[in-house]
Amino acid sequence: MYGLLDISTSGMIAQRTRLAVSAANLANRNTVFDAQGNFSPYRARRVVFAPGDPSAQNPAARTMGVHVAQISLDQSDFNYRYDPGNPNAIQTGPRQGYVPEPNVNPVVEQMNAMEAGRAYEANVAAAEATKAMVAQALRLLA
Amino acid sequence: MIPDLFNSGGMPALELGLRFAAERQKLLASNIANLNTPNYRPLDVSTRDFQAALARAIDDRRAAGPAGQAGSARGPSAAEPFFKDTNEVRVGPDGRLELSPRTASGNILFHDRNNRDLERNMQALAENSAYFRTSAELLRSRFEILRTAISQRV
Numbered sequence: 001m002y003g004l005l006d007i008s009t010s011g012m013i014a015q016r017t018r019l020a021v022s023a024a025n026l027a028n029r030n031t032v033f034d035a036q037g038n039f040s041p042y043r044a045r046r047v048v049f050a051p052g053d054p055s056a057q058n059p060a061a062r063t064m065g066v067h068v069a070q071i072s073l074d075q076s077d078f079n080y081r082y083d084p085g086n087p088n089a090i091q092t093g094p095r096q097g098y099v100p101e102p103n104v105n106p107v108v109e110q111m112n113a114m115e116a117g118r119a120y121e122a123n124v125a126a127a128e129a130t131k132a133m134v135a136q137a138l139r140l141l142a
Numbered sequence: 143m144i145p146d147l148f149n150s151g152g153m154p155a156l157e158l159g160l161r162f163a164a165e166r167q168k169l170l171a172s173n174i175a176n177l178n179t180p181n182y183r184p185l186d187v188s189t190r191d192f193q194a195a196l197a198r199a200i201d202d203r204r205a206a207g208p209a210g211q212a213g214s215a216r217g218p219s220a221a222e223p224f225f226k227d228t229n230e231v232r233v234g235p236d237g238r239l240e241l242s243p244r245t246a247s248g249n250i251l252f253h254d255r256n257n258r259d260l261e262r263n264m265q266a267l268a269e270n271s272a273y274f275r276t277s278a279e280l281l282r283s284r285f286e287i288l289r290t291a292i293s294q295r296v
Contacts (some may be wrong), residue, residue, distance in 0.1 A: 001155060002289060003168070004164070004167050006167055006173045007171040007172050007175050007177060008174065010175055010265060011174060011175025011176070013175070014175070014178075018178070018189065020186055027210040040262055048180070049176070049178055049180065050180075051172075051179050051182050060266050064168055064169070064171070064172035064179050065172060065173070065175050066172075066175040066179055067177045068274055088259075094216055116178075119174075119177045119178055122174050122177060122260060122264070123175060123177075125174075125264065126170065126171045126174045126175075126201075126269070127171075129167070129267050129268070129270075129271040130167055130171060130271075132271055132275070133163070133164070133167060133271055133274045133275070133278075133296075136274060136278040137160070137164075137274075137283065138276060139278070140278060140285065
């Protein structure tokens with residue numbers, strides 16, 4: 001019976017991770033330097049879910065929950081802004097004078113955040129139903 | 143005598159209902175946890191089939207005569223299985239119910255190749271907890287009756 005709650009919890013953790021990644025993407029919307037200070041525009045992160053939760057203690061949740069399989073980099077093209085005076089502008093080639101900027105799309109991130117929030121709520125509702133059932137089963141003893 | 147105390151009347155059916163609802167809750171919770179998992183197909187078992195099998199088991203039991211009646215053909219006791227396994231529901235060796243769920247079909251396939259149906263799933267969740275609650279309450283009232291009977295004796 002208790003393994004039941006693990007399943008909903010794994011769903012909540014996965015959706016929370018997704019929300020955190022969306023927040024990180026939005027926060028780094030204008031980040032063009034990496035942690036070492038080199039010019040390297042931020043790439044949007046994408047969360048990939050897979051069924052099963054290998055970290056769960058309970059065998060039921062290990063096969064039935066959900067987990068974040070990987071957080072991958074969005075390999076789509078950067079946004080290019082024309083700014084020839086910028087020291088980071090591309091010097092040669094067809095994109096001469098353009099500055100690459102992170103490929104974070106605020107609309108996509110907003111959508112992702114909303115969906116993650118709703119899915120989180122659904123998991124909470126499932127956990128509430130399970131909790132009510134566990135309480136009912138315990139009342140059998142009293 | 144004592145095993146029959148808990149194996150008479152509606153008790154085995156109620157107990158089986160509780161175990162079925164608990165196992166099904168796992169499936170429904172996992173469907174909700176995997177709401178956004180690519181390639182995931184929601185799993186479920188048919189409550190209709192389970193309840194039909196349960197009804198058959200109850201009928202068989204009634205036909206076999208009341209349990210614990212001296213002299214008459216005894217009904218199935220705790221040692222004998224009460225429930226006949228179906229395609230989806232199987233009573234395991236340790237008494238646990240093992241479900242072999244089907245993947246749901248019918249809803250549209252989303253772009254992540256997941257045919258989730260949140261509304262249906264929430265409905266099933268509500269129904270399942272109501273079923274569990276009903277079984278638990280009925281079982282509880284059975285226990286109350288037993289308790290009353292016992293307390294009259296001492």
